[in-house]
Amino acid sequence: MISKTAYTLFLTALLSAGMVACVPIEQQGGATGATQTAIRYEDYTYDQSVQSVQCYVATGTADQYLEPPVVSLRQQQSMVLEFDRLHVGPQRLVAKIIHCNADWTPSVLTETQYLNQFNEFFINEVQSSVNTRVPYVHYQFEIPKVKLSGNYLLQVTEEGGNLLLTRRLLVYDELVTVVAKLGTPTGPAGRAARQPVEFNVFYKDYPLVNPSQEIIAVMRQNHRWDNVKTYPRPTFVRDDQARLEYTFFEAKDHFLGLSEFRPFDTRSIRFNGVGVVNINTEVSPVEVQLEPNRSRQGGVYSQEPDTDGKQVYGNREYGNAMVNADYTWVNFELREEEVPNGAVYLLGAFNDYRLSDTYRLRYDTERNAYRGRVLLKQGYYNYYYGFKPNASSEADAAYFEGSHFSTGNAYDVLIYYRPPGSRADLLIGYDEVYFNKR
Template sequence: MPLPTSWKQVLLTFAVAATSFTGCVPVEGTGSGSTGGSSSSADLRYEDAVYAADVKSVQLYSRSYSVGDVLAPPVVSLEQSSPLILEFDRMSAPRARALVKLQHCDINWRPSQLQPLQFVQDYNEFFIMEVEPSAGTKVPYWHYRFQVPRVKLSGNYLLEVTEEGGNRLLSRRFVVFEEQVNVALRPVATPGAGDRNARQQLDFNVFYASYPLVNPAQEIKVVLRQNHRWDNAKYFNRPTYIQEAQRRLEYQLFEPEQTFFGLNEFRALDTRSERFSGIGVERRDNSTSPDRVYALTGKSRAQQVYSTQPDANGKFLFGSREYGNAPLNADYQQVTFQLFSPEPAPGPVYVFGGLSDWQLQELFKLTYDPEKQLYTGTALLKQGYYNYYFAVKGASGQADARYFEGSHFGTENVYDVLVYYRPPGTRADLIIGYSTITFNPQR
């Protein structure tokens, strides 16, 4: 259904659609635990965040050959042969048009000193024109879709969505890279004793044979990520060795803090069917509005041996097996997560993964019942396939998934490297190299 020609028609259409959902409960909560919108630039967080309580199910992914892969990370080449697609839902009628702005950032996700005309093709405000109401769902919502415009420079970008008038809705990070240098990644065994069987290490080289780097030790910085996460990314300000004759920067990682815990394969939850219990579903109740889904009661895997199983490396996708069109036909459900634990964990426990933007959100915080020895929590989620961990909030405030999930060298994970370069006398960090590899690929 194309966008109506006027917002008066939009609101009228929504009002008519809402009358067919009598008996529906109000939708509460937000994807980030936020409770309202804001128009102040000081409130903008340079991370994946949701600011409005009615915004849910945000996805930013690359599209290839007219087919969208929602599991693909928001990473594109400067040519953008595979453009980025933003999709999200709003649980209330649109009050004004939504618009998108882009912000170029430095390697540390702080605003760069560039003016918009230096990194965007046109005026830096883009209206979202594809807006459609859900169809046949117990919980009504509006679905937004937007193709991110091409940019002029490589680097880190923050995408900000607001309503006309300034009410901020969401922000999302993405990266644009050039292929000016080559990067070679190599998985290696972690040296030393201790927890070497729990960690994964990669060494890598940056080859700059055809790129004019004058002082690569000072000009080049590198970020190494696990499963496209920013919360535990590793930053390297200097190479281990510089092989000038070969025009090669060598990164050999000797310290434990430079490696990653392999953790475990993710727990899976498949709620795409309204008739059958999918993977990770214990039972469901379709007599309520919205439907209720109860995930299988989880148990600690910290002391278990590693077991290979396919997963989506912490990501998620939406779907409806009965009705097909996920953006508009997939319904929202109250999903209850449960975790058996004979004693309380040493900190608050959360459901953690791509569904929580790799953050410890109040929406996904679990409550412990000492009599039942059970952690429980409920969140409103769109029908789909989800990967998640149970994570404990550590003393530093960071997520620690090892307590309940364990950690293994043999876990399958995806790693990628971003090579940043700030040319002398300039004000922007460019990304001049990118490479990715699967650690322990499953065949």
């Protein structure tokens, strides 16, 4: 992670083409083929026409599109949702907000307890793509403010009920003070690969009833939901100081630092950006070939600027990412011997680190490499390769990427509490810390 000044300059240059954002995509595809499915209380895309979903805080700064959807209840900034629908004409879409408990199950609160408005919001900011080979419609929606802290799920459907996507939102109240800090590495293995983060919760001005049992703490790395760590109890309760102490002594309680993310830049189809070796504009959609990669396992740490796994969209030729950025086929290649009893996947915020067939690479015996392609909107991307053993439901990014204590990562801490007599978990504290920020 680079210094705050350098990081801001890096992002300003990165976003200088005048782009609008969006984030992960769960499915690739052409014509809409949605099916009615049960709602999932997570970041998820249900319809294959929906692409390039991003939810962020509208700070008005150059790097706002990288901001996670986390806002303070007392200083509520606007959160914005953006996404595209490919090969589908403009339609009337409806958004709804659902209050959830700490475990992302729906709370029993009535809508009037957390909203000042009727819980049905039409998405009116709609634009069709301009001069793109892949036609799409772009939607933008400013999320209404709520009056209670906690977890929220934003749901978007077609008028009539066909579910399109869901996104997780966080609204915290500053009732307790959370102070996160860098901890001490645990043992030789922990020192080399893991990043210890500790934190304290001060509750002098907000009396907690039975805090050792009622407080739930959650920590995320780079704002990811796929590998969060949940701490149901503090390590120590300092009643005399009105302080909860979370100190971790085992390596399993610390995140792997991994490596800086691999980047590529497709914001131009006239010249090769970072990580790109060839662009074929004679086909439609345009075909982009990335540089062949190799495993970084066992290698030394390399300090490179990244966006912590996230991406920004843009088009250097026309500048308006909202409707001018086109979709291109992006070809990935990992040159490694075939690994038995497992599968290789692409991982990043662009797919919510989700394992699906769209992002799986197949082994090419002639090239001795894992290969695959994904239809992605023009932009600057970060990604990892992950290996999923057949017996596991998760992919191990360290298998190909390695892991280092020195890697720059962002961590945030969420503190949940259900006051006596209340019917839902509230998010009463929040803090963010950068590990190895330069």
